[in-house]
Amino acid sequence: MKKIFFIIIAVFFCMVSVLTPAMADNKKPIQTSELPAAAQQIIKKHFADKKVAMANYDAEWGDKKYKVVFTSGESIEFNRKGEWTEIEGNGNVVPAALIPQGIMKYVKANYPKTKITKIEKNKKSYEVKLSNRIELEFNNRYQVTDID
Numbered sequence: 001m002k003k004i005f006f007i008i009i010a011v012f013f014c015m016v017s018v019l020t021p022a023m024a025d026n027k028k029p030i031q032t033s034e035l036p037a038a039a040q041q042i043i044k045k046h047f048a049d050k051k052v053a054m055a056n057y058d059a060e061w062g063d064k065k066y067k068v069v070f071t072s073g074e075s076i077e078f079n080r081k082g083e084w085t086e087i088e089g090n091g092n093v094v095p096a097a098l099i100p101q102g103i104m105k106y107v108k109a110n111y112p113k114t115k116i117t118k119i120e121k122n123k124k125s126y127e128v129k130l131s132n133r134i135e136l137e138f139n140n141r142y143q144v145t146d147i148d
Helices: 002-023 037-046 101-110
Strands: 027-029 052-060 063-070 075-078 084-088 116-121 125-130 135-139 144-147
Touching (some): 037 063, 037 075, 101 125, 101 135
Antiparallel strands (some): 027 052, 052 063, 075 084, 116 125, 125 135
């Protein structure tokens, strides 16, 4: 019985020692010039008046991500191709040109006195936070699937 217990403990510690480095924070500070070209274009076009406070690269579980934080507190995240995946306005308005038209149309029709302060794009959905703290979830066809 002691031998089995010892083997289980040994296997557990081996697994922990192997998995811990894989889960370590792999963020690395970078210059905005090291971002994918598409990400650089989005920043130049839609955040030209913002000053970059920090940019980083994160290789997490084989998925490459980039994040840019502006001195105003706003931030934008990109995937490996330079496509935005999340825009956090930190109380400020997300640039309308970056919001899909179907989402803009719905928000203007149903919440005309609010602004979009955050948007996150997933593989099958969009999550949107409004200035009145309502959170909306849309599918890829811009149909509302949840409201919080």
